[in-house]
Amino acid sequence: MSNSNQLYDAADKWITSMGGWIPGERVVYRGKDLHTELHELDWLALFVYGITGRYFTENQLTVLNAVWTCTSFPDPRIWNNGVVALAGTARSSASLGISAALAISDAGIYGNGPCVQALEFVLRAAAATDSGVKLEVFIQQELDQGKTIYGFGRPLTGVDERIPHLMSVIKTNGLHEGKFLSLILKTAKYLHQDRRKLQLNVAGIFAGLAADMGFTAEEYNLFIVPLFLAGMPPIFLEASSKPAGTFFPLRCEQIVYHGKQRRRWTEPTKRHTASAG
Amino acid sequence: MSAADCIHSNIWFEEAVGDEPFTADVCYCYGYDVYGEILTHAGWIEYLYLLFKGERPTATQARLLEKIALAIANPGPRDHSIRAAMNGGVGGSDHAACLIAALAVGAGDYGGAGELSKSMALWLTANKDIHCLQQAIHKHRDITARTNPADPDLLPGFATYAEACNLPVRQTLDCMSQVHDAGILNWLARNRTEVESIAGIPLAMTGVIAAAMTDLEFSTSQAEMLYLILRLPGAAVHALEQTQFGWKHYPFFKAGLHIEDDPAKRHENREGNDVKQQSTV
Numbered sequence: 195m196s197n198s199n200q201l202y203d204a205a206d207k208w209i210t211s212m213g214g215w216i217p218g219e220r221v222v223y224r225g226k227d228l229h230t231e232l233h234e235l236d237w238l239a240l241f242v243y244g245i246t247g248r249y250f251t252e253n254q255l256t257v258l259n260a261v262w263t264c265t266s267f268p269d270p271r272i273w274n275n276g277v278v279a280l281a282g283t284a285r286s287s288a289s290l291g292i293s294a295a296l297a298i299s300d301a302g303i304y305g306n307g308p309c310v311q312a313l314e315f316v317l318r319a320a321a322a323t324d325s326g327v328k329l330e331v332f333i334q335q336e337l338d339q340g341k342t343i344y345g346f347g348r349p350l351t352g353v354d355e356r357i358p359h360l361m362s363v364i365k366t367n368g369l370h371e372g373k374f375l376s377l378i379l380k381t382a383k384y385l386h387q388d389r390r391k392l393q394l395n396v397a398g399i400f401a402g403l404a405a406d407m408g409f410t411a412e413e414y415n416l417f418i419v420p421l422f423l424a425g426m427p428p429i430f431l432e433a434s435s436k437p438a439g440t441f442f443p444l445r446c447e448q449i450v451y452h453g454k455q456r457r458r459w460t461e462p463t464k465r466h467t468a469s470a471g
Numbered sequence: 472m473s474a475a476d477c478i479h480s481n482i483w484f485e486e487a488v489g490d491e492p493f494t495a496d497v498c499y500c501y502g503y504d505v506y507g508e509i510l511t512h513a514g515w516i517e518y519l520y521l522l523f524k525g526e527r528p529t530a531t532q533a534r535l536l537e538k539i540a541l542a543i544a545n546p547g548p549r550d551h552s553i554r555a556a557m558n559g560g561v562g563g564s565d566h567a568a569c570l571i572a573a574l575a576v577g578a579g580d581y582g583g584a585g586e587l588s589k590s591m592a593l594w595l596t597a598n599k600d601i602h603c604l605q606q607a608i609h610k611h612r613d614i615t616a617r618t619n620p621a622d623p624d625l626l627p628g629f630a631t632y633a634e635a636c637n638l639p640v641r642q643t644l645d646c647m648s649q650v651h652d653a654g655i656l657n658w659l660a661r662n663r664t665e666v667e668s669i670a671g672i673p674l675a676m677t678g679v680i681a682a683a684m685t686d687l688e689f690s691t692s693q694a695e696m697l698y699l700i701l702r703l704p705g706a707a708v709h710a711l712e713q714t715q716f717g718w719k720h721y722p723f724f725k726a727g728l729h730i731e732d733d734p735a736k737r738h739e740n741r742e743g744n745d746v747k748q749q750s751t752v
Contacts, residue, residue, distance in 0.1 A: 197624050197672075198632045206727050214728045216735075225732040290567050297575070442476075445492035450477045451484035454502035454525070459512045 238262075245416045246409065253367035254407055258417075260363040261400055264356040266424035270433065270441065274299040278426045282433025283441035292426050299422050303349055310415050312345030312401035316374050319381065320405070329377065330384055337388075345378065345398025346385050356396040364403065372406030375399070482522070501525045516540065523693050532687060535651045539683050542643045542676070543698065545705025552577030552702060553709050560710030561721045573706030574699055581625060582677065584698045588691035590628030590681035599658040605669050628678025629670045636663065636673035644679045654686035 213222040221228040223240075224247050232240055238259055242250050250258065270279035274295045281291025300306040315336070322332040336343060348354055364370045378401060382394035404414045433441050484502075485495035498505045501521060509518055513527075516537045520528040528536065546553055555576040559569030577583045593611065597604035608626065616623055624631050630640075641663075648660035659666065659674070659682050667673050684694035713721055 198634060201632050206724065207729060208724065208727055209729045209731060211731045214730050216730075220735065222730050222733050222735075225734060227734045231734065286567070287565060290565060290571070293568075294571065297571075443493055444478065446485040446487035446495050447492060448477045449483060449485055450479045451481075451499075452479060453481035453484065456499060456504070457502040459503045459508040459527075 242417065245413045248408070250407065253369060257364055257367050257369055257403060258407075260360055261403070262421060262424060264360050264396065265421050267422070268425045268428040270429045273301070274305065274422055275425060275429050278429045279433040279441045282430045283436070283439055285434070285438055288427070288430045288434075291430055292423070295426055296419060296423065299419075306415065306418050306421065308344040309397045309400055309418050309421070310411055311342070312397045313404050313409070313411055313414050315344055316377055316381075316398075316401045316405050317411070319377050320374060323377065329380055333381055333384055343381070343385065343392065345401050346382070346392040346394055348393070348395045352391075352393045354393065354395045357394065357399060360396060360399055364399075369403065369406065372402065374405035375402030378402035481525070519697075523689065523697065531651055535647060535683055535687060538643075538647050538650055539680055539687075539697075540701045542647075543680060543702050545708070546676075546702060547705065548709050550705070551579070551582060553706050556706035556710040557713040557721070560713040561716070561718050563714060566707070566710070569710035570703055570706055573703060573710075577699060577702055577706075578695075580627070581622070581631075582675075584695040586625075586627045586677045587681050587684070587698045588695050590678050591685050591691050591694055593627055594655050594659075594678075594682055594685050599655060601662060601665055601669065604666060608670055624672070626670055626672060628675060628681050629667075629672045630675040631672055633673045633675070636667060640674055640676050640679060643676065644674070644682075647679065647683050651683070651686055655682040656686050 211225070213224055213228075215221050220230075223232055224244060226232050232243070235243065236255070239250060239255055242248075242255070242258065267275065270276055277295040277298060278291045281287070281294070302308075318336075319329060319332055323329050333343065361370070364375070369375070378394070378398045382398065385392040385394075400418075401414075404417070409417060482501060484499040486497040486499075488494045488496040497507065500509065500518075503509050503521070509521075513521075514533070516533050517528055519540075520533060520536055548554065548557060552573040555572035556569040559565075559572045564572075578585060580586050580589065593604070593607050596607040611626065612623070615625065619625070630636070644656070644660050644663065648656045651657070656679075659679070663674055680698065681694070684697070689697065
C-alpha cells in the first residue's frame with residue numbers, strides 16, 4: 195500500500211547529474227568543471243547553460259541580455275519594484291526586499307506568469323499550424339474558448355515602448371526570422387485588426403525568441419526569474435537614502451472604506467453552535 | 472491627493488489623530504473598534520477569523536480554527552518548510568529570510584499550501600460521497616499522469632510514502648471531528664479506512680486540515696493563506712534553535728552527494744582506458 199521504498203532508497207543519498215562541490219577541490223556544473231571548463235563564460239552564458247545544458251551563440255546571448263536590459267525599469271511605482279522601495283523606506287535589507295520583489299514578479303497580470311503563458315501560446319500555435327490549421331483559425335478558437343492570448347495587451351498602456359528597441363537588437367543579431375517569432379508577429383497583426391485591438395507587448399516577442407532558441411516552458415520560467423532584477427538596486431538605494439517612511443506615505447483618508455458600519459463587539463452575534471459552516 | 476491613489480477596503484478603516492493625517496487614532500476592522508473593543512473582548516483566534524471572514528465566529532468555528540492553528544503550528548524539523556527555515560537559521564540569515572524560506576517551500580503541492588487547496592477541491596468534489604470521491608481521485612490521477620508524470624503517486628491530502636495513517640493524523644481527525652461533529656470532518660472520521668482504501672494510501676495531515684478548512688467555509692485562497700501563516704511558529708523556533716546549535720551540528724550530508732557525469736572521473740576513466748590499451752598493445 196505504500197511507496198516508502200522511494201524514501202528508503204533516497205535516504206542519505208542525492209544522485210545528481212547537475213553537479214556539486216567537492217570541498218577544497220573543485221566544483222562540477224552540469225558535467226563540466228566550473229573553474230577550468232566554464233570559467234571564461236560570462237554570467238548570462240553560464241546561467242542559460244545551467245538551465246538548458248546547452249551553450250548559446252554570441253548573437254543569442256546578446257539578444258537574451260537585451261531581454262533583461264529592456265525590462266530593467268528603476269520605477270518604484272511598478273508593483274514588484276514597489277516592494278524594493280518599501281523595504282528601503284522601512285529600513286529592511288536589500289536582499290529581503292529584492293528577493294520578495296522577485297517572488298511577486300511571478301504575477302498574473304505582468305511578469306513571469308504572462309511570459310510563460312505567452313511561450314505556451316506560441317508553442318500551441320506552432321503545433322496547430324504545423325498540423326495544417328490556419329493561424330487565424332487557431333487564434334479565433336483560443337479567443338472563442340475564452341482564453342487570454344498572453345503577450346498581447348498591457349496594464350496602464352497599450353503601447354510597449356520596449357518593442358522597437360528589442361526588435362532592433364534582434365535584427366542586428368540576425369534572429370528576426372525565426373519560426374516562432376514570425377508566428378508572434380503574424381498573431382500581432384491579426385489581433386490588431388480584431389475589434390479588441392490588442393497590441394503586442396514585449397512578452398510576446400520574448401516568447402517567440404525563447405521558442406526559437408529551444409527553451410521549454412520550464413526552462414523559460416527559470417530564465418525569467420531575474421527578469422526585472424537590474425531595475426531594483428537603484429530603487430533600494432534611493433529609498434534607503436531618503437528619510438525613513440517617506441516612500442509615498444499614505445494618509446488615513448486614503449483608505450476608502452466600503453465595509454460594515456461601525457458596530458460593537460459586545461453586541462450579541464448570531465450563533466450557530468451546531469455548525470462550523 | 473489623487474482619488475486614484477486610494478486603497479479601497481471592506482476590511483479596514485482609520486480615523487486620523489486630529490490634524491495629523493498620517494497617524495491613526497481609531498482603527499476599525501469590519502466595523503469593530505480594534506483597540507477600543509476587540510483587544511479587550513476578543514481572543515486571537517476570534518480576531519483571526521474576523522479578519523478572514525468579516526464576521527465573528529461562532530463558538531464552534533473559533534474552537535475548530537484554534538485546533539487547526541494548534542495542529543499545524545509546528546510540523547517539526549523534518550518538514551520541508553521547517554528545514555528551509557533552519558537552513559536560514561543555521562547560516563545566520565535574517566529572521567525574515569528564515570520565514571520567507573519556510574513560506575516559499577511551504578507553498579508547494581507536496582505537503583504545502585498548494586496541496587491543501589487541492590485537497591479541499593477533492594473533498595468538495597466528493598461531497599461526502601465515497602463513490603464521488605472514487606471518481607474524483609480517478610480523474611485527478613488521470614490528469615496527473617498527463618501533466619505531472621514525475622509525481623504519479625501524489626494525491627492531495629494523502630500520505631504518498633506512508634504505510635498507514637499515523638497517530639497524529641488520527642488524533643487530529645478525532646479531536647476536530649469532536650469539536651465539529653458534522654460536515655466533511657465528521658464524514659471523514661467515520662469513513663477514513665474506506666477513503667484510504669480507495670486512495671490506496673493513508674490520509675495525511677493536509678487532508679484533515681483541508682477538511683476542517685472546508686467545513687469552516689474558507690475559500691481555497693483563504694485556506695492557503697491561513698495554512699502558510701499558521702505553520703510559521705514552528706519555522707521560527709526551529710530556525711532560532713539551529714542558530715544556537717550552529718552549522719557543525721546541522722546535517723550537511725557530506726557523503727550524500729553522488730555526482731554523475733563528473734569530468735574528473737571521466738578523465739580518470741579515459742586515462743585508465745589509455746593505460747589499458749597501451750598495455751594491450
